[in-house]
Each structure stands twice: as structure tokens, then as C-alpha cells.
Amino acid sequence: MAAAHSSSDGFAFDWIDGQRRGREAAGLVRTLRPRPADSPLLDLASNDYLGLARHPEVVEGAARAARRWGGGATGSRLVTGTTELHTRLERELAAFCGFESALVLSSGYAANLAAVTALAPHGSLIVSDAGNHASLIDGCRLARGTTQVVPHADPEAVRKALSTHDGPSVVVSDTVFSVDGDQAPLSELSHAAREFGAGLIVDDAHGLGVLGAGGRGAADAVGLAGAADTVVTVTLSKSFGSQGGAVLGPARVIDHLINTARTFIFDTGLAPAAAGAALAALELLRARPELARQAGQVARALHERLVAEGLTAVAPQAAVVSVRAPSPHEAVRWAADCREAGLSVGCFRPPSVPDGISRLRLTARADLTQDQIAEAVGVISRTAPAGAFTAGSR
Structure with missing residues (x-):
């Protein structure tokens, strides 16, 4: 015998809608973006530090x-x-x-x-x-x-x-x-x-x-x-x-x-x-043990150039470079603008960031060239919201 259904059928997960509205208001909605196998984007978002995933x-x-x-x-x-x-x-x-x-x-x-x-x-x-x-x-x-x-x-x-x-x-x-x-x-x-x-x-x-x-x-x-x-x-x-x-x-x-x-x-x-x-x-x-050293060198080069542009970037101690964003909404917009300009970057927002400060997260790769580093810094700087720059830098 089939189980009886109450008049509230279909409403068991209505609370989810309220949580989504809260995320939307705070700029914290996360979405999946399937990437093609031959993505044209310059990748500074993955964790492929040594550039070996496609070797x-x-x-x-x-x-x-x-x-x-x-x-x-x-x-x-x-x-x-x-x-x-x-x-x-x-x-x-x-x-x-x-x-x-x-x-x-x-x-x-x-x-x-x-x-x-x-x-x-x-x-x-x-x-x-x-x-x-x-x-x-x-x-x-x-x-x-x-x-x-x-x-x-x-x-x-x-x-x-x-x-x-x-x-x-x-x-x-x-x-x-x-x-x-x-x-x-x-x-x-x-x-x-x-x-x-x-x-x-x-x-x-x-x-x-x-x-x-x-x-x-x-x-x-x-x-x-x-x-x-x-x-x-x-x-x-x-x-x-x-x-x-x-x-x-x-x-x-x-x-x-x-x-x-x-x-x-x-x-x-x-x-x-x-x-x-x-x-x-x-x-x-x-x-090729030099790959480890090269990943660190790329991270330091990214950081130095970003700081020279007036952006607030945390000095890397491994292969991660963090660039502060003014707000979750602006971090999302910044990352989207980078994608439109041909660059893939990470976008970290609460609750993923313990200090509550949103940022772009860049991952250095040992196989990035100097031209690619310059291209990435140029895109990040051109698309940055005004609040991302240090006082007096622009």
C-alpha cells in the first residue's frame, strides 16, 4: 500500500530558498562552470603548480x-x-x-x-x-x-x-x-x-x-x-x-x-x-628538481608585479599569491572580468576565508613564461575595482 501524502508535500525543502536569497544578497552564490578540454584561458586558478597535469x-x-x-x-x-x-x-x-x-x-x-x-x-x-x-x-x-x-x-x-x-x-x-x-x-x-x-x-x-x-x-x-x-x-x-x-x-x-x-x-x-x-x-x-624552484620564482614575480601596480597582494611563501578584493560582490565581478579578458583566477569569499576578506587567489605554475606573467598582471590590474588599489597608487 502506498504511503499517505500530507498537504505539505513539496514544501519540505522550502527553507533552502531562504538560504539562497541570503547568499545572493551577500554575494556568496557559487556556481559550476564546466571548462572545455581546450580552454583558451591562461590558467592561474588551478593547483597544477608544476604544470604536469597535461604533461x-x-x-x-x-x-x-x-x-x-x-x-x-x-x-x-x-x-x-x-x-x-x-x-x-x-x-x-x-x-x-x-x-x-x-x-x-x-x-x-x-x-x-x-x-x-x-x-x-x-x-x-x-x-x-x-x-x-x-x-x-x-x-x-x-x-x-x-x-x-x-x-x-x-x-x-x-x-x-x-x-x-x-x-x-x-x-x-x-x-x-x-x-x-x-x-x-x-x-x-x-x-x-x-x-x-x-x-x-x-x-x-x-x-x-x-x-x-x-x-x-x-x-x-x-x-x-x-x-x-x-x-x-x-x-x-x-x-x-x-x-x-x-x-x-x-x-x-x-x-x-x-x-x-x-x-x-x-x-x-x-x-x-x-x-x-x-x-x-x-x-x-x-x-627535474628545478621545477620546485621555478614555481616559487613565478609566484614571487607575480607578487612583485602586482604590488608595483598598486594592488594589495600577500607575499608568497610557496606558490599561492593572494590579492585582496574590496567585497565579495566585487571579487566575483573582478574574477568574471578576468575570464572575459582571457585569464582564469580563483575567487575566495566567506566562508572559505577565515578572516572574512574576499580575494583573488592566483596559483603560480612552474611552466609560466615571463610574457604570460606580464599578461596576467596586466589583466588583473586593468579589471581591478578601485578599492583594490592601495591609497595613492592610482
């Missing part, structure tokens, strides 16, 4: 893996989803970054959820930076430990939080923060964690391929690679131009995640094509 060897690595292993992993990693390709990627990624072991998951988001939830059991304390990525924040929310959010990049606040807890504890932070591209004080955070016997979990999504010797990441840059109390998560979708994520750390930590991390146990394994592409990108980075 012939990376594309062939994906195609070769798909031809051999098929279109998908076919199951969770603990059932049928672990191929020889996955284990090779884990072995080579761990060796490259200087860690004992690695575990590949279907995304960087899943890697962060796995690391935080599995390493913060009931009774533990999680000390989380206020500027952390949404995936780390969600990991803290799902973990059984208690989370204390501390001010951005403040080791003393971390010490103070840790001093209040007697049980297991972990400090959680991005290495490079995705909004402004600033780096966490990793050495100081590590000292604070060790002072109280806490573990350190850091998300190196924006550091791998850009920081450290030959792009080995932020932990390598400060001497924390392979430390027994340090766990690093990475994504394969930025510098490696592929898809997926991984957790790097001591072998006992990785074994613990295999047995307890729900985003690993209950998720289908990473598609073989993505694993093949990531392996090819890793091989390219080994062969």
Missing part, C-alpha cells in the same frame, strides 16, 4: 595504468582495491618524502579525515590552527577527541593548550595555508608538541612539489621528514597533476590507519589511472 608522460602514465588495470580499483583497498601500482606508489612516495611508510587514499580530503580521526581517540586533545583547511576541520569534528582551536600560526597558544591536558594529544596544522599561501611555523610547532609529548599532523597539500629539496615538501625543508612523532598528509591532485591523497609517517602509524581509518577501510581504492599519473609525475619531479 605527455603523466597522461601516458594514466593511460597505461588504465589499459592494464581497468577504469577503477573495483573495491576497497582491503578487498580488491589494492594493486601492485598502489603499493609501488606508496613505496616511492614515502622514499621521496623521507618517511618510513605511506598509505594512498582516494583524495587528500580522505587522507586528512583518516589521519585526524584515527590518531585522536576518545580522551585525547586535538589542538587545531584557526586557519586550517576544511578537511582538517572536519577531521577534528569527526574525531572522538576534544578539539581546541588556537589562533593562526601561534606556537605559544599551542603550548598553552597542550599544558592543560594530561592524556594523548596531537597538534594539527596546514603547512602552507591555502588562502594566503603563508607557511606554518613548523619547527616551533614541533618543539611545542614535543615539549608535551604530543604528535604533529600536518597537511602538506600546498607544500609537496614546491618546498623542500627538489619539492620533497615542507617537512623536508625544516628537518622533520621521517620523525617518529610527525605525520604528513599530501594530495596528488596539485603538484602531481593527478588525483588522490596519502598519509606519510612511521610504519606503526600507517598500520594503525589501515586497521582503523574509516575513509580508508570503507572507500573504494584510488583509480589505477590516477595512481599511474601520480607515479609518472613523481618520476618527472625526481628527474
Whole structure:
């Protein structure tokens, strides 16, 4: 017998309309814009820091893996989803970054959820930076430990939080923060964690391929690679131009995640094509370590030229360049005008920005030429709203 329907049928989600009107009034509506495979836009919006997503060897690595292993992993990693390709990627990624072991998951988001939830059991304390990525924040929310959010990049606040807890504890932070591209004080955070016997979990999504010797990441840059109390998560979708994520750390930590991390146990394994592409990108980075340096050089060149134009841009510490916008509405309009002029840029607005300040977010690529840098700066400057310029610059 069919279920009875009440007179309110069709009205269950009317509250959504009110939320949409609120977003429209605040200039916070987000829309999907499918891009063609042959987009004519100069790309400063993607996270393809090393310009490898379309590199012939990376594309062939994906195609070769798909031809051999098929279109998908076919199951969770603990059932049928672990191929020889996955284990090779884990072995080579761990060796490259200087860690004992690695575990590949279907995304960087899943890697962060796995690391935080599995390493913060009931009774533990999680000390989380206020500027952390949404995936780390969600990991803290799902973990059984208690989370204390501390001010951005403040080791003393971390010490103070840790001093209040007697049980297991972990400090959680991005290495490079995705909004402004600033780096966490990793050495100081590590000292604070060790002072109280806490573990350190850091998300190196924006550091791998850009920081450290030959792009080995932020932990390598400060001497924390392979430390027994340090766990690093990475994504394969930025510098490696592929898809997926991984957790790097001591072998006992990785074994613990295999047995307890729900985003690993209950998720289908990473598609073989993505694993093949990531392996090819890793091989390219080994062969061309100068790519990491070039990405940083492009970021600094973008910043210097934007500031010379009178725009308020944050000095990059990796490959992200942030340019302040006067308001969410003007940020959206600015990004749209850039697209019309042939340039693709990121547009970050609340709630994606913890300080509430909207901005254009530019991502440097190692393969950008000086002419392309000049073109991008020219478009951004010509289309900028008046309020984006510093006082007296125009």
C-alpha cells in the first residue's frame, strides 16, 4: 500500500530558498562552470603548480595504468582495491618524502579525515590552527577527541593548550595555508608538541612539489621528514597533476590507519589511472628538481608585479599569491572580468576565508613564461575595482 501524502508535500525543502536569497544578497552564490578540454584561458586558478597535469608522460602514465588495470580499483583497498601500482606508489612516495611508510587514499580530503580521526581517540586533545583547511576541520569534528582551536600560526597558544591536558594529544596544522599561501611555523610547532609529548599532523597539500629539496615538501625543508612523532598528509591532485591523497609517517602509524581509518577501510581504492599519473609525475619531479624552484620564482614575480601596480597582494611563501578584493560582490565581478579578458583566477569569499576578506587567489605554475606573467598582471590590474588599489597608487 502506498504511503499517505500530507498537504505539505513539496514544501519540505522550502527553507533552502531562504538560504539562497541570503547568499545572493551577500554575494556568496557559487556556481559550476564546466571548462572545455581546450580552454583558451591562461590558467592561474588551478593547483597544477608544476604544470604536469597535461604533461605527455603523466597522461601516458594514466593511460597505461588504465589499459592494464581497468577504469577503477573495483573495491576497497582491503578487498580488491589494492594493486601492485598502489603499493609501488606508496613505496616511492614515502622514499621521496623521507618517511618510513605511506598509505594512498582516494583524495587528500580522505587522507586528512583518516589521519585526524584515527590518531585522536576518545580522551585525547586535538589542538587545531584557526586557519586550517576544511578537511582538517572536519577531521577534528569527526574525531572522538576534544578539539581546541588556537589562533593562526601561534606556537605559544599551542603550548598553552597542550599544558592543560594530561592524556594523548596531537597538534594539527596546514603547512602552507591555502588562502594566503603563508607557511606554518613548523619547527616551533614541533618543539611545542614535543615539549608535551604530543604528535604533529600536518597537511602538506600546498607544500609537496614546491618546498623542500627538489619539492620533497615542507617537512623536508625544516628537518622533520621521517620523525617518529610527525605525520604528513599530501594530495596528488596539485603538484602531481593527478588525483588522490596519502598519509606519510612511521610504519606503526600507517598500520594503525589501515586497521582503523574509516575513509580508508570503507572507500573504494584510488583509480589505477590516477595512481599511474601520480607515479609518472613523481618520476618527472625526481628527474627535474628545478621545477620546485621555478614555481616559487613565478609566484614571487607575480607578487612583485602586482604590488608595483598598486594592488594589495600577500607575499608568497610557496606558490599561492593572494590579492585582496574590496567585497565579495566585487571579487566575483573582478574574477568574471578576468575570464572575459582571457585569464582564469580563483575567487575566495566567506566562508572559505577565515578572516572574512574576499580575494583573488592566483596559483603560480612552474611552466609560466615571463610574457604570460606580464599578461596576467596586466589583466588583473586593468579589471581591478578601485578599492583594490592601495591609497595613492592610482
